[in-house]
Structures are given as structure tokens and as C-alpha cells.
Amino acid sequence: MAKLQILYLFSYNFLQFLGWTLALFRILSNFISTKSVTEAYASAGELICLLQCCAFLEVIHGAIGIVPSGIVLPLMQWSGRTHFLLAIVRQIVEVQDSPSVFITFSSWSLSEVIRYSHYALSCIGSPPYLITYLRYTAFILLYPVGVGPGEIWLMYQALAFIKTRNLYADTLPFSYYNFVKVLLLLYPLLWFKLYLHLFKQRRSKLGKYHKTKKT
Numbered sequence: 523m524a525k526l527q528i529l530y531l532f533s534y535n536f537l538q539f540l541g542w543t544l545a546l547f548r549i550l551s552n553f554i555s556t557k558s559v560t561e562a563y564a565s566a567g568e569l570i571c572l573l574q575c576c577a578f579l580e581v582i583h584g585a586i587g588i589v590p591s592g593i594v595l596p597l598m599q600w601s602g603r604t605h606f607l608l609a610i611v612r613q614i615v616e617v618q619d620s621p622s623v624f625i626t627f628s629s630w631s632l633s634e635v636i637r638y639s640h641y642a643l644s645c646i647g648s649p650p651y652l653i654t655y656l657r658y659t660a661f662i663l664l665y666p667v668g669v670g671p672g673e674i675w676l677m678y679q680a681l682a683f684i685k686t687r688n689l690y691a692d693t694l695p696f697s698y699y700n701f702v703k704v705l706l707l708l709y710p711l712l713w714f715k716l717y718l719h720l721f722k723q724r725r726s727k728l729g730k731y732h733k734t735k736k737t
Contacts, residue, residue, distance in 0.1 A: 527588055532645035534579060539638035541573045546631035549624070559624035563611065567618065570627060571607050573634075574600075598716065603630075606673050609690075610702075614683045622676035629668030636660055658724040665720070669713050677706055 545566040552565040577600055584591040606626075611618060640657040643649035649657075681702060683689070690698040 528645050531583075531588065532642055535638045535642035535645065538573060538576070539635060539642055541569065542631050542634040542638060545569050545573065545627070546635060549627055549631060553624070559621045560619040562624040562627045563618040566627060566631075567611070567623075570630070571612060574603055574607055578604075595716075595719075598712075602673075602713075606677070610677060610680050610684075613689070614680050616683055617676055617680050620676055620679055622672050622679065626668050626672030626676065629664045629672060633661060633664045633668070658727055661720060661724070665717055669709075669717075674706065674709055677702055677709075681706075 548566040548569070549562050552561050553559060580589075580591070581593060581596045581600055583589045584593045584596050611623060617623070636653065636656045640649050640653050643653060681699065684702060685699045688699070694701075
């Protein structure tokens with residue numbers, strides 16, 4: 523049973539690694555060929571939506587205990603990204619050419635290529651030091667870049683379109699426009715607290731990794 527579990531986790535993480543590598547390649551190759559940051563969604567948006575939806579499996583992994591992450595943190599991260607992608611970026615065509623999409627997708631893709639490669643290699647042995655180091659340090663830059671000029675700024679840009687169209691008025695019992703405004707007020711605080719948690723957690727893990735290597 524343990525071997526099947528390891529095989530499953532390796533396969534899942536390896537496929538996610540391939541998917542995010544392809545997304546990053548599409549974003550960068552499009553940027554190089556067009557010299558523009560306005561076509562990030564056109565080049566990789568649907569692929570990233572698919573990869574993010576599939577990432578709900580990580581919430582299940584934590585819930586059933588096959589990984590030690592628990593359920594709260596994976597669910598927060600998954601729901602935040604999925605809402606941003608499916609409810610805003612995918613639905614409002616006018617914001618899809620915003621530089622904020624390029625910033626967000628580039629930050630996400632880089633961080634996920636590192637994360638999933640580390641997870642996949644951990645299933646079959648010990649990852650190279652560089653991958654481990656990047657896994658626990660790259661987020662220090664990628665995380666705030668993706669959240670600030672990426673997600674938060676794009677949601678702010680989307681507010682006018684949400685209000686004009688009265689988006690989701692037929693399906694939600696509350697004003698989605700007001701919901702996004704409140705979310706924008708809370709977003710920096712929530713994600714800063716999460717950032718501090720991740721920083722402490724990953725600094726501790728990197729410290730343990732160095733001690734293990736020394737012994």
C-alpha cells in the first residue's frame with residue numbers, strides 16, 4: 523500500500539511539474555516573441571485554470587492524511603487562487619491582457635515548478651540541494667510579487683467591470699461587487715499572516731535539512 527501511495531504522489535506531483543513547466547514556457551516564449559506582457563492569459567490561461575482545479579486533490583491529500591500538510595492551509599491557498607482565476611480573470615475578458623496577469627502567472631509558474639519538482643523528487647529520494655534551497659527560499663520574493671502587483675492589483679482593476687455588469691447578481695444572494703471590495707481590504711492582512719507562517723515554517727525546515735546533511 524505504501525508503494526502505491528508513493529507512486530501516486532510521485533505521478534501527481536510530476537504531472538503538475540510538467541504542466542506548470544509548460545505554462546511557464548508558453549508565457550516566456552510568448553513574451554520573447556511578442557515583446558509584450560499582455561498575452562499571458564491567451565498563451566497559458568486555460569492550462570493554468572486546469573492545473574489549479576486539479577490542485578484540489580492536495581486538499582484531499584491533507585484531509586485523508588497521505589501528506590502532512592493538513593487541510594486548512596491547502597484549502598485557503600487553493601480557494602484564493604481558484605476564485606481569482608475562475609470567478610474574475612476567466613470571466614472578465616477585459617482584464618485578461620493586464621500586466622498583472624503576466625506578473626501573477628509568472629510568479630505562480632516559477633513557484634510551482636520549484637514546489638512540484640521538490641515534491642516529486644522527495645517521493646523517490648533526496649532532492650538536490652539547489653531544488654531544496656529554492657523550495658524554501660524562492661517564495662520570499664515570488665509570493666509578495668504574485669499577490670501585490672499581481673492578484674490584488676488585478677482584482678482592483680476588475681471592480682469597475684464587476685459593478686457595470688452586476689456580475690453574478692443572478693446566482694449569488696449578495697453583491698459580488700461589495701464582496702470583492704471587502705476581499706481587497708482583507709486580502710493584504712490575510713496573505714501577510716500566511717506569508718509569515720510560511721516564512722517561519724520553511725526557515726525551520728531548511729534549518730533541519732542543513733542539520734541532517736551535517737550529520
